[in-house]
Amino acid sequence: MKKVGIVGSSGYVAGELIRLLINHPNVEIDFLFSHSNSGKKVGEIHQDLLFSDLKFSSEINPNIDVLFLCLGHGNSKKFIENHTFSKQTKIIDLSNDFRLKEDAFFQDKNFVYGLVDFQKKEIKKADFIANPGCFATAIQLALLPLAEKNLLKKDLHIHAITGATGAGQKLSETSHFSWRNNNVSSYKAFTHQHLGEISETLNSLQKDFDSKIHFLPIRGDFTRGIFASIYLETDLELDAVFSLFENYYQKSEFVFVTKQKVHLKQVVNTNNCFLQLEKIDGKILITSVIDNLLKGAAGQAVQNMNLLFDFPEKTGLELKATYF
Structure with missing residues (x-):
């Protein structure tokens, strides 16, 4: 059994991570670090875990096997600077602190970008491990097979809508029910922070990639999931593109x-990504759907952990969608 610690354990992603790890046959949760919730049972914060006897703690065990950092962006570096762990401790960070190549080397640590299918x-x-962003995961999975074959020669147009949990648990003007309900809005048009990691991955596969990425992120009136639509011009027929994708993901x-046709209910509460391919008027349309809290965050983090310790990759992640 591998001992696991979670830092920043009161947010949405941490709640999903705890749920997955409680049911993982090869790990034991050693601590859930939280100053503000120390001493409380986990079910007081994550109410779906009311059955659990786990408690939040202000103590840290430096000799754990794997540390998950579920902190706000910019705070993982600060935490690592102020805490020391054993040489055996592996770290999986779910912030954006180490995702870009210029940030991957920190102190004596080299963070590897954790997009598993890349x-x-x-x-x-x-x-x-630097766990990828949720939008970045959905979008990159839709483009990896084309980049590998040097086929991204035209501008990429991306429209992606995400659930309210993508904004985190802390309340803001745009996450209040009265604002979010029956409402849709765009944000960070063409400037979203995930564009950097997307571009670096595509350039790693296709060295001459210099096409523009036109990305419109949308806030949706639902709780969780990402529905991303990507289109670009191509001379390839649909069957040829389909074969590329099937071979890449076999x-x-x-x-x-x-x-x-795909939709969010097929993937919510799972670690799956469904990719639908269409060819319309000289354009290939790729629709990518994931659960932003699982494949886009906690689920992919557990998938990375399974790889680090040579566990079967699907361990603890064979989840059924909440379809009805």
Whole structure:
């Protein structure tokens, strides 16, 4: 059994991570670090975990096997600077502190970008993982097979709508029920922070990639999930594109390619990504759907942990969608 610690354990992503790890057969949760909730039972904060006897703590065990950092962006670096762990401790960070190549080396640590279907071999050999962003995961999975074959020659147009949990648990003007309910809005048009990691991954596969990425993120009137639509011009026929995607993901445990219409209920509460392909008027349309809290965050983090410790990749992640 591997001992696990979670820092920043009161948010939405941490709640999902705790839920997954409680049911993981190869790990034991050693501590849930939280100054503000120390001494409280986990079910007082994450009410779906009312059955659990786990408690939040202000104490840290430096000798755990894996540390998950579920902190706000910018705070993971501060935490690592102020705390020391054993040489055996692997770290999986869910913020954006180490995702870009210019940030990957920190102190004596080299963080490997944890997009599993992009570089599984590198992840298996790593000690420190930078878990990808949720939008970045959905969008990159829709583009990896094309980038590998040097086919991203035209501008990319992306429209992606996300649930309210994507904004985190802390209340803001746009996360209040009275504002969010029966409402849709855009934000960070063409400037979203996930564009950096998307571009770096695509450039790693397609060295001459210099196409523009036109990305419109949308706030949706629902709780969780990302529905991303990506289109670009191509001379390839649909069957040829479909074969590229099937070949690329033939060994993937959680990415599935289809010509059927997809929707969020198929993937919410799972670690799956469904990719739908269409060809319309000289354009390939790729629809990518994931659960932003699982495949886009906690689920992918557990998938990375499974790879680090050579557990079967699907361990603890064979979840059924909440379809009805």
